[in-house]
Amino acid sequence: MSYFRFTSVFLSACLWIPEPSDEGGAAADTDTDTDTDTDTDTDTDTDTGGGFDVDADGHASEPAGGDDCNDDDAAINPDATELRGNSVDDDCNDYTDELSVPRAYATIQQALDAAADRDTVVLKPGSYTGGLVVPDTELTLVGEGGAAETTVSGGSPVIEVEPSIGRSVTLAGITISGGTVSFPSIGAGVRCLSPGTVTIRDSVLTDNGGAQNGYGGGLGLSGCNAVVSKTSFHSNPLDIGAAVYATRNGSVTPSVSLTNVSMTGNAGVAVWVTYSSLTMDHVVVSGNTTANNNGAGVYTQSVVGVITNSIISNNYSTSSVAYTGLATTGGVTVYYTDVWDNRSGSSYALSNVNTMTVFTAGVSGNLDVDPRFTDTDWSAADVHLRSSSPLIDAGDPAGRDVDGTVADIGAYGGSGGSW
Numbered sequence: 001m002s003y004f005r006f007t008s009v010f011l012s013a014c015l016w017i018p019e020p021s022d023e024g025g026a027a028a029d030t031d032t033d034t035d036t037d038t039d040t041d042t043d044t045d046t047d048t049g050g051g052f053d054v055d056a057d058g059h060a061s062e063p064a065g066g067d068d069c070n071d072d073d074a075a076i077n078p079d080a081t082e083l084r085g086n087s088v089d090d091d092c093n094d095y096t097d098e099l100s101v102p103r104a105y106a107t108i109q110q111a112l113d114a115a116a117d118r119d120t121v122v123l124k125p126g127s128y129t130g131g132l133v134v135p136d137t138e139l140t141l142v143g144e145g146g147a148a149e150t151t152v153s154g155g156s157p158v159i160e161v162e163p164s165i166g167r168s169v170t171l172a173g174i175t176i177s178g179g180t181v182s183f184p185s186i187g188a189g190v191r192c193l194s195p196g197t198v199t200i201r202d203s204v205l206t207d208n209g210g211a212q213n214g215y216g217g218g219l220g221l222s223g224c225n226a227v228v229s230k231t232s233f234h235s236n237p238l239d240i241g242a243a244v245y246a247t248r249n250g251s252v253t254p255s256v257s258l259t260n261v262s263m264t265g266n267a268g269v270a271v272w273v274t275y276s277s278l279t280m281d282h283v284v285v286s287g288n289t290t291a292n293n294n295g296a297g298v299y300t301q302s303v304v305g306v307i308t309n310s311i312i313s314n315n316y317s318t319s320s321v322a323y324t325g326l327a328t329t330g331g332v333t334v335y336y337t338d339v340w341d342n343r344s345g346s347s348y349a350l351s352n353v354n355t356m357t358v359f360t361a362g363v364s365g366n367l368d369v370d371p372r373f374t375d376t377d378w379s380a381a382d383v384h385l386r387s388s389s390p391l392i393d394a395g396d397p398a399g400r401d402v403d404g405t406v407a408d409i410g411a412y413g414g415s416g417g418s419w
């Protein structure tokens with residue numbers, strides 16, 4: 001008996017919760033309740049545990065405040081194992097006929113290998129071992145309880161995806177950590193060298209890199225497209241692309257889209273993209289620091305793209321020749337973006353160095369001001385804006401926040417700002 005089941009049984013024995021009418025249970029109606037609602041069921045269940053747990057599977061019905069999504073079937077409850085092919089959500093997690101780890105499949109890799117296109121592999125809350133390969137299958141790997149309750153760690157990389165052209169692999173609701181990569185390889189956390197698309201949302205990529213001599217700590221791409229949203233990259237140690245690294249693979253140039261993303265406390269250049277197209281919208285790249293020569297912040301070369309509604313601040317490199325802050329060429333358009341207090345040189349003596357950049361404060365909505373974040377402990381920064389921040393309502397006026405006001409600049413502005 002699981003702790004949860006024990007708790008439910010225990011509570012059912014101790015508490016009386018008002019029963020819902022007409023649960024439809026099969027037990028004989030021996031109490032004196034009357035059928036008061038307007039559905040076609042008759043009131044036959046109210047005497048079997050007071051409507052609290054009609055099917056006696058240890059889980060109260062949802063109308064009674066419980067978590068049993070079908071209180072007429074004892075085989076269906078949150079402790080059940082998901083069965084495939086029956087079009088039933090057996091384990092009440094809002095996914096139907098998913099490949100469930102670890103109940104139906106002991107390991108993530110077993111589930112990935114068994115999956116077909118459009119399948120979903122769902123992880124129960126817990127910690128899992130990385131070193132995974134997602135085959136060329138259009139699938140979703142998701143943590144049922146979100147990134148706060150689901151961690152996949154270790155491996156080189158933690159997760160490799162291999163989608164062919166036109167296919168997409170989605171990773172969602174997962175903390176991906178502890179990956180390593182060594183020169184000349186790409187990608188410690190998530191690696192994609194295939195010409196399809198990797199989609200990452202509602203996730204955390206942290207502590208990936210380690211060796212300091214490969215490319216791409218959190219996410220490494222070569223000729224692979226990426227769509228990343230509502231995701232944080234923090235404390236990834238790697239010089240070149242601590243958070244995201246992307247480049248072409250032969251003649252295949254990737255498209256990289258980052259929306260509502262934060263990158264803080266990484267050791268190295270957070271975004272390093274070459275020979276690609278790049279969109280950064282509502283991205284924070286702040287508090288990334290390195291003692292090595294390549295710099296910190298954002299670096300692009302031979303890239304066409306747009307950076308908007310974003311913040312690039314407090315990135316420090318001890319090298320006097322580093323590309324610290326925003327270092328990009330004319331192929332990238334920058335607007336409604338704040339670039340502030342990036343420094344390089346010994347003891348970070350050179351302020352706001354933006355070598356190569358096309359950025360000009362005061363033009364195209366661009367700013368050079370203190371963002372006034374809630375917290376600047378960069379190892380786990382809360383980059384929500386304080387109410388006094390000059391970046392509130394300072395984004396592209398064509399965009400709106402979820403509250404209907406003009407979009408804020410930063411990771412929590414715009415229509416996708418709730419995360």
Ligand SMILES: [Ca+2]
Nearest residue numbers: 053057059068
């Ligand atoms: Ca039940």
Ligand SMILES: [Ca+2]
Nearest residue numbers: 070071073076
């Ligand atoms: Ca049930």
Ligand SMILES: [Ca+2]
Nearest residue numbers: 089091093095
């Ligand atoms: Ca399910």
Ligand SMILES: [Ca+2]
Nearest residue numbers: 083088090097
């Ligand atoms: Ca099922």
